[in-house]
Structure formats: C-alpha cells, structure tokens
Amino acid sequence: MSQGTLYVNGLARGILPQSLIETWKLDIKVEQTDCEVFAKEFPMAKIPAFIGPNGFHLTEVMAVLYYLVNQNEDEKVKEVxxxxxxxxxxxxxRWLSFFNSEWAAAFAAAAGYLLGLVPYNKKMLEEKMAYLDKCIGVAEARLRDYTYLATESISLADLFAASIVGFAQTLIYGQDWRVKHPVLFRWFNTVAAHPVIANCVDQSKFLKESKQYVAPKKEKAKKEPAAPKPKAAAPAKEEEAKPAETPKKPKHPLEALGRATFSLEDWKRKYSNEDTRPVALPWFWEHYNPEEFSIWRVDYKYNDELTMTFMSNNLVGGFFNRLSASVKYMFGSLVVYGENNNNGIIGAVMVRGQEFAPAFDVAPDWESYAYTKLDPTKEEDKEFINNMWAWDKPVVVNGESKEIVDGKVLK
Structure with missing residues (x-):
C-alpha cells in the first residue's frame, strides 16, 4: 500500500520533490493536479501538495521537501x-527560502509577461528581470568564496535552487545569460550532476537565446467576396410569403456615442510598447478628450475577505474577462496591494462616455466594486491615475503606503 501521494503539475517547485521520490524509490505515488482528489483536498491549489497516511496533508514546497528527505532511512544522507x-x-x-520566495516569485511574474500569459507591461517586466539579476548577485556573492550555498557539501538548498535555475533556462534564459554568470554556472553544473536531479535537469532543452517579448502580430481582416447580384425574378402570379428576417444582434449601448476623436487603440499600443511614465502618460494627457471619455476610480468592496495576493489577482483577471463585451470602449488597470491576508484591490479605468454603468454592467460581478468619477483637472486625481497605470509608486490607503504586488491591465 502506498505511503502517500504527491501532486505536481510540471512547474518548477514540483521538480525536486518528484525526483526525490523517484531516485530513492519511495513508496509514494506521484499524480498530476488535474484530478478531483486534488481539487477537493487542496482548495488553495498550492503546488506541490502531499497526502500521507491517516489523512496527513502538506503544502508549501519547503515542508514537503523536509518530509520527503526524512523518509530516507540513511541518517548520513539526511545529515548532509x-x-x-x-x-x-x-x-x-535560509537558501531554500531565498530561492522559493525571492527568486521563484519574481521568475513566475517575468515569465508570465515574456510568454504572453499575462498582459504585457514593459515597466513591470523590467523590474522583475532586474530583481532576478539582483537575486543571482546575492547567490554569486556567496559562491565566489564557497563551493555550495549552505554548507561544504551539496545540501537540499543546492538541489532545490539548481532545479529552479535549470527550469528557468528552459523558459526564458539562454546562452547569453549563462555567459554573464560564470560563477553561478560553475556551481550549477556541479550540482546538476548530483544523482537526485541529474535525470530531471535536461540541458538539451535549454534555450540558446534568452526570451524577448515580441508583440503579437495583428491579423489582417479578410475581405468577404462580394455576393453575386441576384437575377431579376419573374413576376409571381401570387404574392409569396416573405421569410422572417433574422433579428439583428443588439448593439452595445456605447455604440450610440459614435466614433471618438481620441483613438483608444493608438493609446493602448502606446501604453503597451513605450515606457509608461516618461513616454506613454505624457502622450495620453496630450491627446485625451474628457468630453469623450471619463476616468473612474474602482475599489473592490470586500477587501476584508481577500486572502492570498495571487488569488486577489486571479479575481481581477476573472472580472476583466467578463468585461470582454465592453473592452473596445475601455482601458485601465486594477492593482493588488499589500501582502497575503492583508491586501486590497484598487485601480483607475477609463470608459467611453460620462457614465460607468454601460461599460461595466456586462460583467455579472460589477456591483462588487465601487466607482468614483475622477477629475483629471485636479492634481491629486491626475496623479492617482498616473500611479495606477504606471505601477511604480505605493498605494496610499488610510494614510498608509502599501506596495503594489500584482495587477491586471484591461486593454
């Protein structure tokens, strides 16, 4: 009978736990997360996750790794x-925590932008990439003087960090990055040869060139061939019944406002491809027409019910998805500020016209948010809009500054 089940999904944090089980031939099954048991037993969907004997549950990769290492009966192996x-x-x-929290979190965000998994934000991507370089600098400062991260032998911290760094090279980092970090890769190549991870760090899958963001190409609209002109029909002896006309799809109520002189599409391209604060925002205020578009502060009403920041960000993503019927008339962003179990959602959204409801009420959950009209002629309102769209300054809540940790752009 199996002594437990480990749930993984092919992402970085599950690599080492699965490899420990397979290398040591532990009596533990490995399952993917796309099953009913995982969804039922782990509502937070944290990876990896473990169910042991007598209903013993574990999440958080450091806890899972500690448990698995202690399943090895060789005391010397555990000590090393x-x-x-x-x-x-x-x-x-210390080093387990560093690579799990500092490195892995920044890497996930950067990869999301580079791989097109989240809306592109040039400034945020640059910040995440710079932070990853800073993390590597901290590790290299240690590795210039020592062979390994934590002790004089390959420890669990080295194995975990190497599995994370190896995974990163299959998604965003190429040879140019490896060349920049010879100290790191002296260490990496040594640790990657360890039997526990030798089979799960496949260097043949490493990228040759580092990933760069490439804006998606616009598809050219295909012109429908002109329908042939119908031949004149012979006069009918008796009037035939006319077929019922297909009812026309109702237009969006904002369609009645007509075409605006301010090009929303031009603005969205400018925001996506240029530096936000020095280039995009000055362009926006030069071209913005307040008679055609209004800008609204949007606050989530139930911040006290929010828990994990990533879940708050997923909530924003779902809200934006449900606004798809109105997105051609809107632009803006909502950000998540604070930390786990103490965070909130706020943002600024521009809509066609002077009322917010026609744009927002296409989403079933639109009433979960409060809407306050902003006046860009007031310096404080204009600065709020700039901050919400640039993501480079903390959010001030009840006089207290809260760092922005995530967010979504509606464009």
Whole structure:
C-alpha cells in the first residue's frame, strides 16, 4: 500500500520533490493536479501538495521537501542534505527560502509577461528581470568564496535552487545569460550532476537565446467576396410569403456615442510598447478628450475577505474577462496591494462616455466594486491615475503606503 501521494503539475517547485521520490524509490505515488482528489483536498491549489497516511496533508514546497528527505532511512544522507549542526540547518532553510520566495516569485511574474500569459507591461517586466539579476548577485556573492550555498557539501538548498535555475533556462534564459554568470554556472553544473536531479535537469532543452517579448502580430481582416447580384425574378402570379428576417444582434449601448476623436487603440499600443511614465502618460494627457471619455476610480468592496495576493489577482483577471463585451470602449488597470491576508484591490479605468454603468454592467460581478468619477483637472486625481497605470509608486490607503504586488491591465 502506498505511503502517500504527491501532486505536481510540471512547474518548477514540483521538480525536486518528484525526483526525490523517484531516485530513492519511495513508496509514494506521484499524480498530476488535474484530478478531483486534488481539487477537493487542496482548495488553495498550492503546488506541490502531499497526502500521507491517516489523512496527513502538506503544502508549501519547503515542508514537503523536509518530509520527503526524512523518509530516507540513511541518517548520513539526511545529515548532509539538511545540515549537521544548528548553524548548517539554519543556512539550508535560509537558501531554500531565498530561492522559493525571492527568486521563484519574481521568475513566475517575468515569465508570465515574456510568454504572453499575462498582459504585457514593459515597466513591470523590467523590474522583475532586474530583481532576478539582483537575486543571482546575492547567490554569486556567496559562491565566489564557497563551493555550495549552505554548507561544504551539496545540501537540499543546492538541489532545490539548481532545479529552479535549470527550469528557468528552459523558459526564458539562454546562452547569453549563462555567459554573464560564470560563477553561478560553475556551481550549477556541479550540482546538476548530483544523482537526485541529474535525470530531471535536461540541458538539451535549454534555450540558446534568452526570451524577448515580441508583440503579437495583428491579423489582417479578410475581405468577404462580394455576393453575386441576384437575377431579376419573374413576376409571381401570387404574392409569396416573405421569410422572417433574422433579428439583428443588439448593439452595445456605447455604440450610440459614435466614433471618438481620441483613438483608444493608438493609446493602448502606446501604453503597451513605450515606457509608461516618461513616454506613454505624457502622450495620453496630450491627446485625451474628457468630453469623450471619463476616468473612474474602482475599489473592490470586500477587501476584508481577500486572502492570498495571487488569488486577489486571479479575481481581477476573472472580472476583466467578463468585461470582454465592453473592452473596445475601455482601458485601465486594477492593482493588488499589500501582502497575503492583508491586501486590497484598487485601480483607475477609463470608459467611453460620462457614465460607468454601460461599460461595466456586462460583467455579472460589477456591483462588487465601487466607482468614483475622477477629475483629471485636479492634481491629486491626475496623479492617482498616473500611479495606477504606471505601477511604480505605493498605494496610499488610510494614510498608509502599501506596495503594489500584482495587477491586471484591461486593454
């Protein structure tokens, strides 16, 4: 009988736990997350996840790794991987935490932009890439003087960090990045040869060139061939019944406002492809027509019910998806500020016309948000709009500054 089940989904944090099980031939099944059991037992959908004997549940990769290492009966192996002294164990935890929180979180965000998984934001991508370089700098500062991250041997921290760095090279980093970091790759090549991860770090899949953002090409509208002119019909002896006309699809109520002189599409392209604060925003205020478009502060009404920041961001993404019928008349962004179990959603959205409801009420959950009209002639309102669209300054809530941790752009 199996001594448990590990749930993974092919992403970075599941690589090492699965490899430990397979290398040591532990009596633990490995399952993918696309099953009813995982959805039922782990509503937060955290990866990896583990169910052991007697209903023992684990999430968080560091906890899962610690548990799996302790399933090995060789005390010497456990001592090497987890640390032999209090100081060594503390260093192992330190570097595990560093690569799990600092590196992995920034990498996920950067990969999302580069791979087109989230709306492109040039400034945010540059910030995430710079932060990843900063993380590597911290690791290299250690590795210039020491062979490994935590101890004098390959520890669990090295194995986990190497699996994360290896995964990154299959998605966004190429040879140019490897050349820039010889210290890191002296360490990486040594650790990647360790039997625990040798079979799961496939260097043949590493990118030759680092990933660069490429704006999606616009598809040219296909012209429908002109319908042939009908031949004149012979006069009928008796009037035939006319077929019922197909009812026309109702137009969006904002269609009645007609074509605006301010080009929303030009603005969206400018925002997507130019630096937000120095280039895009000055262009916007030069061309914006307040008689054609209004701008609204949007606040989520139930911030006290929000928990994890990534879930708050998913909530925003779902709201924007449900606004798809109105997106041709809108632009804006909602950001998530704060931290896990203490966060909120706020933003600024521009809509065609002077009322918010015709644009927003296509989404079933639109009433979960409060809408306040902004006046860009007021300096504080204009600055709020700039901050919400640039994402480069904290959000001030009740006089307290809260850092922006994530967000979505509606465009």
């Amino acid at each position: 991987l987890l640390g032999a002294t209090v100081e060594e164990r503390a260093q192992v935890i």
